[in-house]
Amino acid sequence: MSEQARKRLGRPPASANQRGRILETAALVFARSGFEQSNITDISEQMGISKGGIYHYFKSKQEVYDEIIVQTLRGLHAYVDAALADVHDPADRFVVFMIKHAEYFERNYWSFIAMLSGFRSISSPATQEEAIALRERHEHMLRRIIADGVAQRRFRAVDPSVAGRAALSLLNWMARWFRPDGPQSAAEIAREYADLLFVGLRHPDAPE
């Protein structure tokens, strides 16, 4: 890839972010072959570098995986949070949350897949704790949006835990069927889901 193409894609030059490239490649390898079936050699071969080039940054395959999980969760929350900065109506915030979560998923497809499938097998207790805290912070932001919507009579009196879990289930299950080369973007699908959750299935003439 030319330096110009890199800039267009908003990516830093490779040398400045070798660590990030390792994580990206490892996520692809883990997601495709499974963590157990992959090793550092697979990652280095995929990148065309030596194994030493990876051990310079990471002690083990597990450390690479742990870092993918934490970095993806941190990136996801920051991405959604930034998009919400200027959105104030809770119903709008709910839609933006879902769209931006899906957009981050599509842009970081392999890391996201690896994060979801590796979440429960993080090796270090400190990393596990950090990952749980990051996930909790993200889910809490969504529950807060729903609670505000209820308080401001934009939403009916739903349980923010149930509604928040529903929204995240729709988004996360996309990891199982969504393909980046498919006809719709993840953000478009998320918008359809947000509309469905907001308005519901019921026909306006149908009884409650």
Add this chain to the structure above:
Amino acid sequence: MSEQARKRLGRPPASANQRGRILETAALVFARSGFEQSNITDISEQMGISKGGIYHYFKSKQEVYDEIIVQTLRGLHAYVDAALADVHDPADRFVVFMIKHAEYFERNYWSFIAMLSGFRSISSPATQEEAIALRERHEHMLRRIIADGVAQRRFRAVDPSVAGRAALSLLNWMARWFRPDGPQSAAEIAREYADLLFVGLRHPDAPE
């Protein structure tokens, strides 16, 4: 377990259904340890029988896994289909579909988990085809319920594919967080989800 207890639980005596017991135990082993990390010895030890007692019914670990997937999908569809026999209103059928799907999941917890995680790695092309056809039949039943609901003005003019995928996403993602010893049954959670999807989040006074 006594013969009496078995009858109370509606299970056939062990001898009559050794094949079924193998599948049940294997599902537990695969779901807990992962397919790659498990072998026939783990299953036989968990059952307290010899490896030969498993090879009598199945040629390989992969054949066991394939059979879990197909049997679970077949059982799921039959269970939901039977419950729908006397339900005619599309909105009621939608709720019953979700509740019964969740109930089957909880009653066949380990097989369901194994089915969802193994679906894409079925070895035999014929079994793969069968599994896809079974899943498609189940999803088609749900889309049909939604299309009928739209036609009968019980649901607004939603896209049955989007709404059906949403309902199944909510149900299937439960495999990731639901615990059978938790405070709510899977059926109760499915009812909450069905209500949420039917009525939506929007406050009745809020603009569309």
